[in-house]
Amino acid sequence: MEKSFKNILKSRFPFLCGKNLLLAVSGGLDSVVLAYLCKAAKLEFSIAHCNFNLRGEESDGDEDFVIDLADELEVEVFVQNFDTEAFAEEAKISIQMAARELRYNWFRELSETLKFEYILTAHHANDNLETFLINLVRGTGLEGLSGILIENDRIIRPMLDFSRREIETYARDNSIKWREDSSNASTKYLRNKIRHDVVPVLEELNPQLLQSFSQTQxxxxxxxxxxxxxxxxxxxxxxxxxxxxxxxxxxxxxxxxxxxxxxxxxxxxxxxxxxxxxxxxxxxxxxxxxxxxxxxxxxxxxxxxxxxINHSEDKIYTIAEEEDLVMLPLGRIAFRKVEEIDKNRDNTRIFVAREKLRFPLKIRKWKKGDYFYPFGMKGRKKISDFFKDQKMSIPEKENTWLLCSGEDIVWVINHRADDRFAITSEKQEILKISCCLQSFS
Incomplete structure (x- = not known):
C-alpha cells in the first residue's frame, strides 16, 4: 500500500512534495494510517485533531491518543475542543453537520494563520460509495452522484482509491494501533445504517462492488x-x-x-x-x-x-442646504447655482427654482402611493404608473431613487423632474442638480 500511495502522490499530487501540509487525524483507523503513509512518503506535515466532546471520556481518550501519535511520528499537533451540541442547537443543524462545519472552519483558520498550503483528509473508497448512496436516497443531481472530489480547492483526499479493507490490512500488517469510535456501530445515523445494513447486501450481490462502482462513477x-x-x-x-x-x-x-x-x-x-x-x-x-x-x-x-435579495432595509439619505457635492453609495449628487438653463439637457440633471426647495432634502426609494407631477405633463401621476409607462423591470424599479423636498418628490433621479419645482420666473435663483449613478445600492 505504501508503494501505491507514493505512486498516487507522484502521478496526481506531485505539488505536495516540500509543501507545508495539515493532516486531519481523528484517531480512527483511516486517519492514523494516512499519517503513517505520509511519514513513509517523507511529506512535511502537522496534525490537527478536533475534540467534539460528544462521547465523554472516549473523546478525551482520542485526543490523548492523537497527541501520543504525533509525538511518535515527531510532528507538530494542534488540538481544538468544541461544544458541538451547543453550536448545533444555536445553528439549528444536525450534530453531524455541526461537527463538519466546526471542523473545516477550524482547518481553514489554521491554514490561513500558520500558512499550511494543503489540508489532507483520509476519505477512502467506501466513504465515496456511502456518500453516493446517501445522495441517491435523499435525491440529487448528477454532481451528487459523482462522489467525493479527490481534490477540492486546498483539500486533498489521497486515499480515495483505497478500500476500508485494504487500509485495515495495512494497519494490522504493520502493527499500527488506532481508536475505535463507539458511535460508528450505531445505525441511528444514515451513513452508519448504509454502511452496516445496505453495503453488505450489495457486496453479496456483487463481490466486486467497489470496482464496479468506481467504473460507474x-x-x-x-x-x-x-x-x-x-x-x-x-x-x-x-x-x-x-x-x-x-x-x-x-x-x-x-x-x-x-x-x-x-x-x-x-x-x-x-x-x-x-x-x-x-x-x-x-x-x-x-x-x-x-x-x-x-x-x-x-x-x-x-x-x-x-x-x-437585499435583506437590509432601504436607507434614507439627507442633504443639508450648505452642501454642494454629496457622495452616496448610489453615486454622486452635485448642487450648483447657475445663471441659465442648459439647452442640451439630459436625464442626469435637472434645473429647479432654489426657493421652492425645503432643506434638508431627502433621497429615498419609492413606496406605494408615491406620486409626482411629471415635468412637461399636466396633472399628477403615480410613481408606479410612471414605472409601468417606462417599461421598467422589477429590479429597475427597486433601484430607482427619489429626491424629495419634504414629502414632495423633486426628481425621479435620472428619469423625470417634477413640474412643481420648475423655473417659472426670471427672478428665481436657478439650482442645477446632477447625479452620476455609480452602482445600484
Missing part, C-alpha cells in the same frame, strides 16, 4: 464534464450580465431541447429547489417571482432576471 464524471462543456457553449447565448444581476433569454431557452435541465445547470449554484416552477416561469406573466434563500428569479417580458 468514472462514466458519471465523464457525462458531467460533457454537460459542463455544453453549458459553456450555450452560456453566452443565454446569459447576459446586467447592472442588477443577470438576465436569461426566454426565447432562446424555449427553442433548445432539455430546457429544464439547462435551467438547472445554469441556476443550481443559487440555491433554487423548485425546478418545475422555474421551468413554468418561462410562460408565466411578467412579474412572477421564484425565490431561493438569497436570490430571486423574476419573469420580465422576454427575459428571466436573476438578482440577489
Amino acid at each position: 468514472a462514466h458519471l464524471k465523464e457525462s458531467e464534464a460533457l454537460i459542463e462543456d455544453y453549458i459553456s457553449l450555450i452560456y453566452p447565448k443565454v446569459v447576459k450580465t446586467a447592472k442588477f444581476g443577470y438576465t436569461l433569454d426566454v426565447n432562446f431557452l424555449k427553442k433548445v431541447p432539455n430546457t429544464k435541465a439547462i435551467l438547472y445547470q445554469l441556476l443550481k449554484s443559487f440555491g433554487f429547489t423548485e425546478w418545475s416552477d422555474i421551468h413554468n416561469l418561462l410562460d408565466a406573466q411578467p412579474g412572477k417571482i421564484i425565490y431561493s434563500e438569497d436570490y430571486r428569479l423574476i419573469k420580465d417580458r422576454d427575459t428571466l432576471i436573476l438578482t440577489e
